[in-house]
Amino acid sequence: MDNNQLKQGILEGNIRALSKAITLVESTKPEHRRQAISLINELYDHRKSSIRLGITGIPGVGKSSFIERLGLDIIGQGLKLAVLAIDPSSTKTGGSILGDKTRMEELSRAPEAFIRPSPSSGTLGGVAARTRESMLLCEAAGFDVIIIETVGVGQSETEVINLSDIFIMLAMPGTGDELQGIKRGIMEAADLIVINKADGENMNAAKRAKKQLEIALHLFPASDKGIVPKVKLASALNNIGVNDVWKSLQNTHKELTENGWLENARKAQQAKAFQKLTEISIYEQVMQQLGREMGLEKIKADILRGNINEYAASIEIMNDLKKLLTKL
Amino acid sequence: MDNNQLKQGILEGNIRALSKAITLVESTKPEHRRQAISLINELYDHRKSSIRLGITGIPGVGKSSFIERLGLDIIGQGLKLAVLAIDPSSTKTGGSILGDKTRMEELSRAPEAFIRPSPSSGTLGGVAARTRESMLLCEAAGFDVIIIETVGVGQSETEVINLSDIFIMLAMPGTGDELQGIKRGIMEAADLIVINKADGENMNAAKRAKKQLEIALHLFPASDKGIVPKVKLASALNNIGVNDVWKSLQNTHKELTENGWLENARKAQQAKAFQKLTEISIYEQVMQQLGREMGLEKIKADILRGNINEYAASIEIMNDLKKLLTKL
Numbered sequence: 249m250d251n252n253q254l255k256q257g258i259l260e261g262n263i264r265a266l267s268k269a270i271t272l273v274e275s276t277k278p279e280h281r282r283q284a285i286s287l288i289n290e291l292y293d294h295r296k297s298s299i300r301l302g303i304t305g306i307p308g309v310g311k312s313s314f315i316e317r318l319g320l321d322i323i324g325q326g327l328k329l330a331v332l333a334i335d336p337s338s339t340k341t342g343g344s345i346l347g348d349k350t351r352m353e354e355l356s357r358a359p360e361a362f363i364r365p366s367p368s369s370g371t372l373g374g375v376a377a378r379t380r381e382s383m384l385l386c387e388a389a390g391f392d393v394i395i396i397e398t399v400g401v402g403q404s405e406t407e408v409i410n411l412s413d414i415f416i417m418l419a420m421p422g423t424g425d426e427l428q429g430i431k432r433g434i435m436e437a438a439d440l441i442v443i444n445k446a447d448g449e450n451m452n453a454a455k456r457a458k459k460q461l462e463i464a465l466h467l468f469p470a471s472d473k474g475i476v477p478k479v480k481l482a483s484a485l486n487n488i489g490v491n492d493v494w495k496s497l498q499n500t501h502k503e504l505t506e507n508g509w510l511e512n513a514r515k516a517q518q519a520k521a522f523q524k525l526t527e528i529s530i531y532e533q534v535m536q537q538l539g540r541e542m543g544l545e546k547i548k549a550d551i552l553r554g555n556i557n558e559y560a561a562s563i564e565i566m567n568d569l570k571k572l573l574t575k576l
Numbered sequence: 577m578d579n580n581q582l583k584q585g586i587l588e589g590n591i592r593a594l595s596k597a598i599t600l601v602e603s604t605k606p607e608h609r610r611q612a613i614s615l616i617n618e619l620y621d622h623r624k625s626s627i628r629l630g631i632t633g634i635p636g637v638g639k640s641s642f643i644e645r646l647g648l649d650i651i652g653q654g655l656k657l658a659v660l661a662i663d664p665s666s667t668k669t670g671g672s673i674l675g676d677k678t679r680m681e682e683l684s685r686a687p688e689a690f691i692r693p694s695p696s697s698g699t700l701g702g703v704a705a706r707t708r709e710s711m712l713l714c715e716a717a718g719f720d721v722i723i724i725e726t727v728g729v730g731q732s733e734t735e736v737i738n739l740s741d742i743f744i745m746l747a748m749p750g751t752g753d754e755l756q757g758i759k760r761g762i763m764e765a766a767d768l769i770v771i772n773k774a775d776g777e778n779m780n781a782a783k784r785a786k787k788q789l790e791i792a793l794h795l796f797p798a799s800d801k802g803i804v805p806k807v808k809l810a811s812a813l814n815n816i817g818v819n820d821v822w823k824s825l826q827n828t829h830k831e832l833t834e835n836g837w838l839e840n841a842r843k844a845q846q847a848k849a850f851q852k853l854t855e856i857s858i859y860e861q862v863m864q865q866l867g868r869e870m871g872l873e874k875i876k877a878d879i880l881r882g883n884i885n886e887y888a889a890s891i892e893i894m895n896d897l898k899k900l901l902t903k904l
Contacts, residue, residue, distance in 0.1 A: 522875075522886035522890060573862070
């Protein structure tokens with residue numbers, strides 16, 4: 249499909265067109281990048297203003313069941329939901345958390361829901377840039393709510409925090425009064441902590457943990473969002489508390505819209521995305537137009553032959569480029 | 577200290593000079609980057625050919641005790657050891673796994689050992705590039721063995737895999753025949769899996785797990801290293817098996833040297849480092865010399881004012897640059 253067909257399809261909410269466009273966004277080929285940038289630009293002003301939710305939680309905490317339950321509540325309200333999942337856990341096999349087809353079975357069958365895993369390995373712009381672009385495409389396709397999900401390891405969480413309006417951390421009662429899934433650093437960025445599996449014999453421990461968490465959250469410096477982080481109890485399995493979470497998320501989103509945080513955050517994200525786009529494309533453009541003149545291929549070969557080390561080579565390249573640009 | 581003083585100090589094995597140089601490497605300021613690149617270039621041919629070990633393991637697996645025990649064996653042999661630790665776990669507070677001063681207490685007091693945490697947040701070249709540069713500096717300071725340690729979350733493991741000659745994964749017996757700390761994707765990249773805490777009542781479970789792991793490892797595609805991954809039992813606490821691990825690592829390193837893998841891998845790393853160095857410095861050079869002419873600041877302001885979206889802006893910038901470079 250060319251960009252006209254993709255644009256038309258996406259604006260009609262066609263899932264096949266949306267999927268193809270996301271695949272384009274994920275490609276590292278320069279011609280695909282150019283096409284993707286042009287497509288996003290054309291769709292930019294046709295986007296819905298969506299609610300962007302980031303959700304993290306370690307395996308075992310019931311993240312899939314929770315997202316499914318939350319998702320069913322969202323689409324039950326007549327809204328369209330996209331779930332973008334980032335999975336950095338597998339490096340060599342490129343496996344995905346969505347490999348398991350039974351995950352979110354009911355939600356994945358619903359026509360109002362779109363679930364898409366995001367491979368997280370080696371691309372120029374990084375996972376964050378690509379996930380953001382996929383999100384923009386989903387908004388152009390008319391999705392009202394976007395959930396960005398991460399398995400909760402390392403860098404991916406930071407990226408999800410930066411991409412989402414509201415960041416949700418899932419935890420669960422452990423042995424004693426311990427909570428499982430609470431991670432320092434990440435917890436401080438959470439706008440909402442949901443203690444899942446708060447049912448049956450876990451209930452008392454969950455309630456005690458909730459109180460302690462609420463006290464602990466006051467010890468952290470206030471975030472720039474101007475809202476007080478919340479702690480909620482839920483049992484996705486028994487469908488208890490999830491709808492309350494969804495109501496709370498809608499209220500928080502309203503607060504963030506009204507206090508101006510949302511607009512500022514989106515602008516900052518735009519500026520950051522522009523910086524990243526420019527970094528990469530300036531490199532590509534210079535390589536394409538001056539790479540030969542700068543003798544880049546010869547220098548690379550020299551490095552592999554051991555004639556020059558990579559730092560000396562980098563210094564040489566910079567001096568050459570400096571001289572070339574001075575002519576302008 | 578200027579580069580001459582740093583160079584002199586590092587070549588004399590002065591730890592203060594080495595620390596200062598690593599701080600320079602970690603800086604994001606353009607003038608510091610230039611100084612760092614120049615320093616590494618000057619030291620490049622004075623480096624020792626070291627053994628580079630990557631070690632990962634989830635919290636609780638006894639990683640610190642294991643590295644300390646292994647480290648004491650290494651320096652006991654008259655060798656100099658550097659431990660570089662990557663910690664991506666804390667995003668907001670910038671906390672470090674080495675914040676706990678009691679970690680590796682004995683090793684950190686030894687004059688033959690150098691232990692340095694590596695902050696993992698926001699820099700141009702990324703953690704991998706900086707850790708590699710710190711490693712090159714340690715080699716110039718005469719270190720024989722470099723251990724790159726990661727807490728075992730997300731991206732940092734991939735980076736450690738790419739930087740190390742031998743990648744070691746620590747696991748421990750769990751309940752029943754389960755092993756704790758084994759992660760799909762990462763496990764497939766391990767050259768050596770050490771089952772730590774193989775002592776007392778864990779012993780039988782550890783032995784059974786070892787057998788199962790050895791069978792499982794045969795199911796993975798062979799790595800390009802041309803060696804068979806090993807599984808070893810150890811108890812860092814009781815100093816059992818760790819010296820055997822060190823002997824095995826030395827043998828593996830000999831194998832990798834003799835079969836040519838090491839030389840090829842180092843060259844590939846050089847080429848990759850050059851690519852990264854060039855990407856970043858081309859961007860900086862173009863910005864410095866042409867940023868004004870391309871009206872970059874005005875475009876950024878326009879994005880923040882909502883006059884243009886970041887994708888349209890990126891397309892504009894590229895067209896401007898293309899025209900400018902055509903004049904050359």
